[in-house]
Amino acid sequence: MLPEKKISTAVIKRLPRYYRYLGDLLENDVVRISSKELSERMKVTASQIRQDLNNFGGFGQQGYGYNVEYLYKEIGKILGLENKYNIIIVGAGNLGQALANYTDFEKRGFIVKGLFDVNPRLIGVVVRGIEIKDVDEIDAFVKENDIHMAALTLPKQKAPKVANDLVKAGVKGIWNFAPIDLNLPKGVVVENVHLLDSLMTLSYTISQEEKDQ
Numbered sequence: 001m002l003p004e005k006k007i008s009t010a011v012i013k014r015l016p017r018y019y020r021y022l023g024d025l026l027e028n029d030v031v032r033i034s035s036k037e038l039s040e041r042m043k044v045t046a047s048q049i050r051q052d053l054n055n056f057g058g059f060g061q062q063g064y065g066y067n068v069e070y071l072y073k074e075i076g077k078i079l080g081l082e083n084k085y086n087i088i089i090v091g092a093g094n095l096g097q098a099l100a101n102y103t104d105f106e107k108r109g110f111i112v113k114g115l116f117d118v119n120p121r122l123i124g125v126v127v128r129g130i131e132i133k134d135v136d137e138i139d140a141f142v143k144e145n146d147i148h149m150a151a152l153t154l155p156k157q158k159a160p161k162v163a164n165d166l167v168k169a170g171v172k173g174i175w176n177f178a179p180i181d182l183n184l185p186k187g188v189v190v191e192n193v194h195l196l197d198s199l200m201t202l203s204y205t206i207s208q209e210e211k212d213q
């Protein structure tokens with residue numbers, strides 16, 4: 001089911017969490033769940049859950065609650081998870097290799113196809129079966145391997161040029177870990193991941209709680 005109206009980013013950002021909770025419920029053979037029970041588990045209000053899911057046509061039934069498997073599958077479809085995505089990682093240092101070593105991406109359909117770097121000492125090294133290649137090979141690799149997304153785990157000064165080259169090669173989604181904002185053409189999606197932002201939110205919350213004591 002595709003959303004017809006524009007869904008707010010805040011709602012979209014909450015969907016992976018619903019998906020994760022429902023996946024856990026499925027693993028525990030839970031067949032159905034009320035919005036109240038789900039809200040208690042997730043520590044969000046039942047009305048928030050209903051409102052969020054109503055954006056996509058509801059999925060719940062009065063007096064029954066939600067069918068866990070159905071809701072899990074539908075949210076998966078909304079998130080585009082019925083597709084497989086081929087990914088490359090550009091910058092095969094600490095973070096790039098850590099991402100390449102994380103096997104759960106594949107379980108969700110994100111297939112790491114290639115790792116690239118400029119450092120001659122890294123080129124040829126194999127990480128979880130993937131050989132690190134020279135960045136000069138990216139263009140041909142993207143075209144030959146139907147690459148949809150690229151993770152940027154390289155120094156921020158290098159990120160804008162590499163991102164532009166990737167877009168020219170045909171990459172549609174950039175998963176940007178470099179601490180810099182990228183200006184890319186329309187039609188290319190950038191998702192920034194900044195662990196430090198999350199840490200700063202944690203530090204804010206701790207400092208507020210300390211003030212309240």
Ligand SMILES: NC(=O)c1ccc[n+]([C@@H]2O[C@H](COP(=O)([O-])OP(=O)(O)OC[C@H]3O[C@@H](n4cnc5c(N)ncnc54)[C@H](O)[C@@H]3O)[C@@H](O)[C@H]2O)c1
Nearest residue numbers: 091093094095117118119153154155156158177193194195
């Ligand atoms: N978003 C986050 O939360 C987060 C967390 C940690 C690091 N980072 C960022 O991720 C990036 C990588 O961090 P790291 O700790 O892995 O650094 P690192 O130095 O271990 O790895 C960076 C790699 O990029 C390679 N590189 C340099 N120029 C390149 C180019 N033009 N093309 C391809 N590869 C190139 C280097 O040779 C190196 O191997 C940095 O920009 C860092 O600030 C972000």
